[in-house]
Amino acid sequence: MSGKLKETFSTAGHTPGPRGAPVPPPPAALAAKVRTLAPSMTRSMQRVAETVAGDPAGSAALTVTGLAERTGTSEATVVRTARVLGYPGYRDLRLALAALAADQAAGRAPAVTADISVDDPLPDVVAKLARAETDCLADTAAALDTAQLEAAVGALAAARRVDVYGVGASGLVAQDLVQKLLRIGLLAHAHADPHLAVTTAVQLRPGDVAVAITHSGRTTDVIEPLRAAFEHGATTVAVTGRPEGGIAQYADHVLTTSSARESELRPAAMSSRTGQLLVVDCLFIGVAQRTYDRAAPALSASYEALAHRHDAR
Known part of the structure; x- marks a missing residue:
């Protein structure tokens, strides 16, 4: 080892x-x-x-x-x-x-907070969900290791290339991170296809960054490309609710998330997105701050391009 x-x-x-x-x-x-x-x-x-x-x-x-x-x-x-x-x-x-x-x-x-039950009226569902989401954000913020976050931000800000892995609900979060990084001028890709993810991971080298997003920490389709990136010298980051699930052994930096209260109608895989999105936003803002001279013009250019596209319609 x-x-x-x-x-x-x-x-x-x-x-x-x-x-x-x-x-x-x-x-x-x-x-x-x-x-x-x-x-x-x-x-x-x-x-x-x-x-x-x-x-x-x-x-x-x-x-x-x-x-x-x-x-x-x-x-x-x-x-x-x-x-x-x-x-x-x-x-x-x-x-x-x-x-x-x-x-x-x-x-x-x-x-x-109390679980959502199958016979709850919708006003109670709204109130319980709002409370659960609020608690999830607070829990994630309280447990987030800011030293690990700083290190991950530094690696992303200096990266030649960023690959992000996630499947299912976590795949949506991976796409969110990538579109944010693209808008501030970073070369980033989201890979939901496990074969493509591994294929591209073996091309990574020192100076590149691989980010794996998995609430369970046990998703093989996410662990395998992160392992390949790790073994080829890339800096690796895991965003996970359960570091003990196995993902952390291939991560240089681990960012732990929480999930809203799990229930029969809302399993952890769905409720975990709230905490994951908070971590993604923290990463994005941190990178934008460190690369402001490059990020600000890139953001302005993307806004102008989108505004021009809407005006053309």
């Missing part, structure tokens, strides 16, 4: 602390972590995660034994859940729960 690959395995998805240990997520990001990671947990761990996110005040008052009894699990399961959520142990999770409960009591943090 290359040194680059080893380093990525050890650091992807975590911001190192002063001694190199991962820093636990802030209390406000706890609900987002539960929404993101719960689908990949065991049933018993899901019960623990959903309990602490749904009732942080009540859970913070419980010992590890008490929480295990409340959720019908074991103390070992409670500790494992805390670690999966990013905390060294239950004590750290309990402190975060107490802080989150205090923020919620003071109105500084929202409570977990």
